[in-house]
Amino acid sequence: xxxxxxxxxxxxxxxxxxxxxxxxxxxxxxxxxxxxxxxxxxxxxxxxxxxxxxxxxxxxxxxxxxxxxxxxxxxxxxxxxxxxxxxxxxxxxxxxxxxxxxxxxxxxxxxxxxxxxxxxxxxxxxxxxxxxxxxxxxxxxxxxxxxxxxxxxxxxxxxxxxxxxxxxxxxxxxxxxxxxxxxxxxxxxxxxxx
Numbered sequence: 001x002x003x004x005x006x007x008x009x010x011x012x013x014x015x016x017x018x019x020x021x022x023x024x025x026x027x028x029x030x031x032x033x034x035x036x037x038x039x040x041x042x043x044x045x046x047x048x049x050x051x052x053x054x055x056x057x058x059x060x061x062x063x064x065x066x067x068x069x070x071x072x073x074x075x076x077x078x079x080x081x082x083x084x085x086x087x088x089x090x091x092x093x094x095x096x097x098x099x100x101x102x103x104x105x106x107x108x109x110x111x112x113x114x115x116x117x118x119x120x121x122x123x124x125x126x127x128x129x130x131x132x133x134x135x136x137x138x139x140x141x142x143x144x145x146x147x148x149x150x151x152x153x154x155x156x157x158x159x160x161x162x163x164x165x166x167x168x169x170x171x172x173x174x175x176x177x178x179x180x181x182x183x184x185x186x187x188x189x190x191x192x193x194x
Contacts, residue, residue: 001038022156029158073188075122076100080110082130093181107133111141118146123172123191128155150191
């Protein structure tokens, strides 16, 4: 119990979902807390607490940044995620924006694709937690091939935790899963117009 929220701690093989560390990152990112009660042989109860808002928050399309509604992009993106459903959904989103999308299901595949298309890839959208070779290792290998490559890390971990993990490394952006289309567009626009 005392290690259940530690990043990368598992009693199973690695790469199974977002993990409790990611849950804690999401909850803390919303200024919440988690309480756990576990009785051997009887089960576990997780309670998640979030602060109360005085007024319900609503966000209309018109309140979204104009870039999120109107931006059309071009060029090639490398999308790296070990979950097929995520790759398929994000590929369609990115193609709808105007990108040509190359996809990879794991780190070694991503490195091979990047090596073959390094000059044409404008940005890499890279999942952090993958079995075998994690996103941080892939990031370093991509930088060896092309030091100026723009990489946006996507993860269930909180942005602060990710920035600390990549301390001293220049990320083009961080996307905290799950994220909305307008957030994805804004991060890509920011990365590609720097």
